[in-house]
Amino acid sequence: xxxxxxxxxxxxxxxxxxxxxxxxxxxxxxxxxxxxxxxxxxxxxxxxxxxxxxxxxxxxxxxxxxxxxxxxxxxxxxxxxxxxxxxxxxxxxxxxxxxxxxxxxxxxxxxxxxxxxxxxxxxxxxxxxxxxxxxxxxxxxxxxxxxxxxxxxxxxxxxxxxxxxxxxxxxxxxxxxxxxxxxxxxxxxxxxxxxxxxxxxxxxxxxxxxxxxxxxx
Amino acid sequence: xxxxxxxxxxxxxxxxxxxxxxxxxxxxxxxxxxxxxxxxxxxxxxxxxxxxxxxxxxxxxxxxxxxxxxxxxxxxxxxxxxxxxxxxxxxxxxxxxxxxxxxxxxxxxxxxxxxxxxxxxxxxxxxxxxxxxxxxxxxxxxxxxxxxxxxxxxxxxxxxxxxxxxxxxxxxxxxxxxxxxxxxxxxxxxxxxxxxxxxxxxxxxxxxxxxxxxxxx
Numbered sequence: 001x002x003x004x005x006x007x008x009x010x011x012x013x014x015x016x017x018x019x020x021x022x023x024x025x026x027x028x029x030x031x032x033x034x035x036x037x038x039x040x041x042x043x044x045x046x047x048x049x050x051x052x053x054x055x056x057x058x059x060x061x062x063x064x065x066x067x068x069x070x071x072x073x074x075x076x077x078x079x080x081x082x083x084x085x086x087x088x089x090x091x092x093x094x095x096x097x098x099x100x101x102x103x104x105x106x107x108x109x110x111x112x113x114x115x116x117x118x119x120x121x122x123x124x125x126x127x128x129x130x131x132x133x134x135x136x137x138x139x140x141x142x143x144x145x146x147x148x149x150x151x152x153x154x155x156x157x158x159x160x161x162x163x164x165x166x167x168x169x170x171x172x173x174x175x176x177x178x179x180x181x182x183x184x185x186x187x188x189x190x191x192x193x194x195x196x197x198x199x200x201x202x203x204x205x206x207x208x209x210x211x212x213x214x215x216x217x
Numbered sequence: 218x219x220x221x222x223x224x225x226x227x228x229x230x231x232x233x234x235x236x237x238x239x240x241x242x243x244x245x246x247x248x249x250x251x252x253x254x255x256x257x258x259x260x261x262x263x264x265x266x267x268x269x270x271x272x273x274x275x276x277x278x279x280x281x282x283x284x285x286x287x288x289x290x291x292x293x294x295x296x297x298x299x300x301x302x303x304x305x306x307x308x309x310x311x312x313x314x315x316x317x318x319x320x321x322x323x324x325x326x327x328x329x330x331x332x333x334x335x336x337x338x339x340x341x342x343x344x345x346x347x348x349x350x351x352x353x354x355x356x357x358x359x360x361x362x363x364x365x366x367x368x369x370x371x372x373x374x375x376x377x378x379x380x381x382x383x384x385x386x387x388x389x390x391x392x393x394x395x396x397x398x399x400x401x402x403x404x405x406x407x408x409x410x411x412x413x414x415x416x417x418x419x420x421x422x423x424x425x426x427x428x429x430x431x432x433x434x
Contacts, residue, residue, distance in 0.1 A: 055359075056358065056359035056360075056363055057323060057327055057356070057359040058359075059327070066312070067312075068312050068315065068316075070315045070316075071319055071323070072318065072319045072323060072327075073322075074318065074322055074326075075315055075318035075319040075321075075322050078318055079311060079312075079314070079315040082311045083311050094299045094300050095283070095285050095296075097295070097296070097299065098285065098287050098292055098293075098296040099285075099287075101289065101291065101292035101295055101296075102287055102288055102289045102292040104292075105289035105291055105292050105325070106274060106288070106289060108322070108326050109289065109291075109322075109325050109326045109329070109330050110274055110289075112326075113326050113327065113330045113331060114331070122348075131339075138274075139274070141273065142272075142273035142275075143273075145273040146273055
């Protein structure tokens with residue numbers, strides 16, 4: 001693959017949805033370039049004409065790969081899974097795949113969208129923290145109960161899956177919003193185990209090309 | 218399959234996420250029983266102990282099938298696709314599959330969760346309509362632009378796909394919230410074409426076991 005054919009990830013270091021995709025790319029050893037889209041600077045670079053043409057939802061991540069442009073983190077991960085199947089991020093058994101997708105969607109449709117930047121702007125500064133905490137507590141209560149029946153070492157059994165790619169960035173959001181994680185021992189345990197893996201470390205918000213110096217680690 | 222082995226769909230007639238799954242079941246000719254969960258009555262039947270044990274997120278739909286219980290509409294549809302592949306709801310080409318999932322997730326993560334019942338409750342009665350309209354306009358602006366490059370007769374080419382199962386119920390929500398659909402000719406055209414198909418009609422909110430008499434058609 002020549003330099004110009006490298007996949008391009010439009011990403012923001014702190015975006016939890018971008019982090020999901022960065023973990024997938026790292027696990028599958030896919031070499032890529034990052035184009036940072038700063039969601040705060042210039043009143044939001046996601047609103048530029050150029051970026052809107054790539055992603056009309058004006059959100060990150062977006063991935064240019066194999067001649068197409070894909071948005072929505074789970075759609076991107078499913079595409080990577082179908083075209084670069086090793087190591088797999090979905091189990092072989094359809095019932096376990098259903099569990100992985102159920103957990104992924106619980107986070108991607110049931111939690112994250114309700115506490116993302118554009119919603120918090122609408123909620124108003126003084127209510128943001130309470131709103132985000134409430135949304136995450138509701139979601140984590142459900143998730144903790146689900147994981148009690150699906151988890152092994154990771155979210156579903158003992159293999160890293162798409163569900164884990166959603167879990168870790170969502171826990172980071174929870175920590176950013178000062179959510180007390182004591183009521184969620186299963187979530188906390190799995191998160192800690194995953195954070196020890198290299199793919200979760202190199203993709204971490206504190207180690208991206210656009211991470212501000214004061215947040216680097 | 219004996220009567221007791223029939224899949225059970227926990228559903229609410231007006232839930233757009235339930236409708237997505239009802240369309241999939243109809244298209245794939247899967248016989249099932251409906252257990253209505255009334256999201257309004259008894260202060261919300263989704264909050265009962267019995268239902269929370271099935272779906273800790275306290276949302277519909279939930280499907281009991283093949284000995285497992287699956288929540289999250291897209292996870293359910295992907296499971297049906299993998300276990301009952303005919304007729305297919307995802308194209309064969311991975312790039313087209315990515316488009317289908319991108320459109321599905323744009324609706325399932327980017328629009329619907331921001332205008333569902335639990336969020337509207339938090340927004341407060343006087344702001345509900347404005348909030349829902351804004352969310353849907355933002356999403357439909359993006360969707361219209363995406364569909365201009367992916368659509369044929371339906372959302373992606375000329376085959377009904379999971380994206381179409383998401384589109385029609387979301388347009389129904391838009392109509393319920395009195396969203397002006399004039400700016401979205403592609404969405405409107407595809408919606409109209411899909412509503413003529415039998416699977417979209419038998420699954421329609423106006424024809425469910427729990428549809429109130431005054432809303433039947």
